[in-house]
Amino acid sequence: MNICKAKNYQDMSRKAANIISAQVIMKPHCVLGLATGSSPIGTYKQLIEWYNKGDLDFARVMSINLDEYKGLSPENPQSYRYFMNTNLFDHINIDKARTFVPNGLEPDPEKACAEYEEIIRKSGGIDLQLLGLGRNGHIGFNEPADAFARETHCVNLTESTIDANKRFFESEDDVPRQAYTMGIGSIMKARKILVVVSGEDKADALKATICGPITPQVPASILQLHNDVTIVADEAALSKM
Numbered sequence: 001m002n003i004c005k006a007k008n009y010q011d012m013s014r015k016a017a018n019i020i021s022a023q024v025i026m027k028p029h030c031v032l033g034l035a036t037g038s039s040p041i042g043t044y045k046q047l048i049e050w051y052n053k054g055d056l057d058f059a060r061v062m063s064i065n066l067d068e069y070k071g072l073s074p075e076n077p078q079s080y081r082y083f084m085n086t087n088l089f090d091h092i093n094i095d096k097a098r099t100f101v102p103n104g105l106e107p108d109p110e111k112a113c114a115e116y117e118e119i120i121r122k123s124g125g126i127d128l129q130l131l132g133l134g135r136n137g138h139i140g141f142n143e144p145a146d147a148f149a150r151e152t153h154c155v156n157l158t159e160s161t162i163d164a165n166k167r168f169f170e171s172e173d174d175v176p177r178q179a180y181t182m183g184i185g186s187i188m189k190a191r192k193i194l195v196v197v198s199g200e201d202k203a204d205a206l207k208a209t210i211c212g213p214i215t216p217q218v219p220a221s222i223l224q225l226h227n228d229v230t231i232v233a234d235e236a237a238l239s240k241m
């Protein structure tokens with residue numbers, strides 16, 4: 001694992017955006033695995049800035065997002081499709097028809113997940129997967145569990161995740177209890193992985209990810225087995241190392 005130390009959130013975002021930019025410049029038709037949450041927002045802002053300066057071209061890029069709440073429509077401001085549109089896709093020249101997020105409105109989990117795996121398979125594989133880290137060590141919505149899930153599946157969100165994500169909703173009751181997420185196996189197949197981590201509330205999870213045993217109780221710990229992982233973390237997130 002390559003650990004890249006950033007001063008703060010802004011520095012982390014710029015460093016992560018540099019890595020994504022290099023990917024897009026070196027392979028204009030690349031497949032980006034993208035993530036939601038507050039961690040990557042600064043990275044997306046930086047990419048938009050460089051795009052506006054004419055430094056980046058996303059015309060041939062394809063994107064595959066990690067996860068989506070089950071039951072939320074793309075128009076729902078809390079959905080991850082809406083997040084991606086407003087925080088990135090609406091501001092760059094990516095072809096929206098080539099941006100994928102699991103279908104939160106598909107009520108049949110088997111169908112939703114099989115369709116998504118097919119999209120990943122047909123893409124030819126993810127070149128660079130961007131990840132945030134949950135406070136409990138989750139990646140995507142792969143929550144601590146007794147085993148690593150391989151493919152896209154439907155998960156019951158843990159109390160810790162519902163608590164962490166309720167800030168985006170009017171009340172805790174509005175947070176969906178289930179989500180569709182790419183599996184650990186799907187994530188591990190990405191050629192390169194980039195993790196962005198900021199803030200002291202992630203310090204325990206980051207330490208367990210990097211230094212702890214590889215266990216499905218800390219889903220991100222499996223990243224120790226990937227041969228091309230870069231973690232860009234700020235000083236606060238690295239404070240327990």
Ligand code: GLP
Pocket residue numbers: 035036037038039040066067131132133134135139140141161165
């Ligand atoms: C959510 C998302 C994850 C994200 C995590 C951390 O649960 N499903 O993909 O990494 O939250 O979010 P944040 O970056 O807001 O701390």
